[in-house]
Amino acid sequence: MKLIKVHGSKNYFFILDQTELSTPLKDEDLIAFTQKITSSKGLLGGADGVLVITTSTHPDALAKMRVINSDGSEASMCGNGLRTVARYLSEKFNQDNFLVETMNANLRVRKEKKLAEGVHTFAVEISPVSFNKSSLPFKNLGHKRIIDTFLPEIYPGLKFTSIAVPNPHLISFMSQKQIESNILEEVGQFLNSNNPYYPDGVNVNFAQILDKNQLFVRTYERGVGFTNACGTGMSATSLAFCLTKPQLAKFNTQISVYNPGGMVKVIVHSKPNYWMELIGNATFTEIIDIPENSLYDLDFSKAKITKTTEQKAYENFVTSLPHFNNLTAN
Template sequence: MNIPFSKYHGLGNDFIIIDNRENSLDTNSNPEQFSKIIAQLCDRHTGIGADGVMFVEYESEKDKQDGLQAHIRYKIFNADGFESQICGNGLRCFTRYIIEKNIVQNKKVVQIRTNIGVLECEELNLGQYRTNIGKATVELSKIPANPFNGESQSIVNQPLKINKNLDSQNLSHLNEETLNVTFVNVGNPHCVIYVDDVETAEVERIGKTLQSRKDIFPQSVNVEFIQILDENTLKMRVYERGCGETMACGTGACASVFAGILNKKNNSSSKVLLRGGELRINVNQEDCSLQVIGPATKVFEGSVQIPLI
């Protein structure tokens, strides 16, 4: 089966977008087989190459039961093949795609159905897009995460001991380090860590170690490493679940600004500098709702044989 696709990126966080309104691919059945197809498409050596794949679909009758009106349905799968709830950079790319393809006609503001509800997104000027990402929470049951220091309902700037050696199962005083962590959910789970210099942070080692802690993060976690430049500016690197380190992460930027408010490190409207560029994050402190402003760029279009042979 030959499937048309488009390739977009948001600050280097890149995605394959497929118009699946005619259900050419069944994204709901046989998850194991479908995850293999996604992983093949995202492979940078033998596939198209991407951090994830997004699908344009119509709303289902089940979707509409909440009474909210959406123009279109959005689904995203990470590079490991498994479905994710939301992606901030991906949502901007998705918004540009559906507007440019006239899937949603004559509109600059669109309502997009996601796995965390209907989100409003808007095309601004000069290739910039504003996306609402829902609301942030530190409630552990909603992240989801388990407490490691008693029966806490949230983890904000709490010390967590981890193993310096990912391959070792024994946590001894000679083989441990302590990280001060803040857990946040912004539609997906995040662990925010403050560092003196993001360029020297051991992003892969610590990211993998925290993602392996199923006792704390049953659905894995995105790990953000944050350097505070001033009260309005953060510098960030991110180790994403299902992808590894990426050039940018919109939800990670949201989680980091929100965590910074809780830790009294930054303002509610802050700039986040990532390896792929910069995002503006706005947090409404009354209801904890989040807004991301940043670019979305079209790379190329093509078609691909599925399954890849």
């Protein structure tokens, strides 16, 4: 059996292709496997989650992707992860443009021109979009929708926008000093523990506007905590950017979104409904050969690991980015 350690903007995962197993893991086994392999004492220093590939029940989709977070919870979508799954399926089936089934929708993915030499790049659809509180959900905040709104219950002096894409996100634009403070950790931990406002938790994104069509985003991810990048978070933040700062962000135009793990491009579309294209790296760092029984036994001692050269190419790309070193210095 082969596992692959991958990342999109240093949002790290293991890809597990259940269709290659003689006996696919049941959900309880998947949760235990994910919690073990992604822990800091797991394999290769752990990861943010496991991307599980299964056979799609939709005739027009090439395969189905499930996202199991490091704590064992399941996310409805993961944009950074979908890019790596798109690459895996592209190479497995020799296709460059196809649909992948996710929890809420079949999403279009395609191979893109490389961001830099040696940096495999894919574009993935992020949708559907909803602003309704029942989709997020939130309560006790006095609003049916939250768009560029002060929420003193959550934090004084900050305006927030809340969007499901379909993962739930809470977004605030602020200064670099505020982003570098402990506000994000405070808000992220509060809203992802027992609280009266987001009962199921929420991904919290703090964004700094760098220039026209340029952002820096940090994310506290539900089920994970601080992460180098969140694909749906960067997509939702780009949509909020276009909606609330129209003098600085344009629809149907590439927005450069920097993050602690690098940079992606997001194109926000408004027709026929809101949806985003997320364009970024799909990097394979290690190929892992492991006996199938080891997945059930949670024993990774027999894993044979082959390191690729792709991480070096990605690091070269990141260090060449304008703004990056200044943004991530703190």
